[in-house]
Amino acid sequence: MGRKQVWDQADVLARAMRLFRHRGYLGASVRDIEEATGLHPGSLYRVFHSKEGLFCAALDAYNDQVVQGRVRAHLLEQPDPVAGIRSFFTSTFETGLDPD
Template sequence: MARPKEFDQQNVLNKAMLTFWQQGYEGTSVRTLLERMGIHRGSLYDTFGDKHSLFQASLEHYDRTVIAHNFAPLESPNASREALVNFFISVVDWSLQDGDRKGCLLVNTVAELSAQDAEIAQQIAGYFQTIEQRFERVLWRSRQKGELTHPGDLRLLAQYLVMNLQGLRITAKVQPNPHTLQQLADVTLSTLFNRSNH
């Protein structure tokens, strides 16, 4: 009979996620993970599998917690232009409050692993597709309300927002200047909306 787990699985997974987020996949050893998670090697392998599987679980946890929380305002059935403006203001705020400049775990992972790990690349692509769909729904509502002035295809415009979101997060890691980041966010939105609307 299997022994019951003597730890909170979500709690230790959160610790693993934070460790990967701070140190990257290659920069994180199994020993460090065990120390940070506070579990034994056997428990890690029994519960999560190997380091790669744990990393995949950590990415999923990041999507369910950090990403879901950050994008919650855009999930409102009434979210449109104002919600997008507030969202990008929040992006600047998160970036500036990120004292150790962790950035975005998804963006970091693309830079570190996507070229040599097709499985991880596919997983990350799925998360970005979901983000794109969130943006597309908000843009659709904005167009219905007459707020969206750009005539372009909504999916393409949503991809444009994803690209600029990624760029903001990267820029904040190397140049965490509030004025610069806010200007970049403003330019991103002014491309889609009349300046008088935001």
């Protein structure tokens, strides 16, 4: 029987996303991931299977927690769906220009 997981997956994914956002996928080494998330290599590979698996899981979590809510908010604030989508992408583009 394996050991019980004692870390919070949402926290690990948030920490990984911050690391990838600041260093980029290629710039983030497995050692960097271990330090940022506090995971040991065995846990990292058992749960996410690879660096790419962690990256995809972090993107999925970001989409679920941030992007979908922002899309909904823009759609509700605008008079029609096309204007809502346009507003979302304009806002996203402007946010992407912000270095922070």
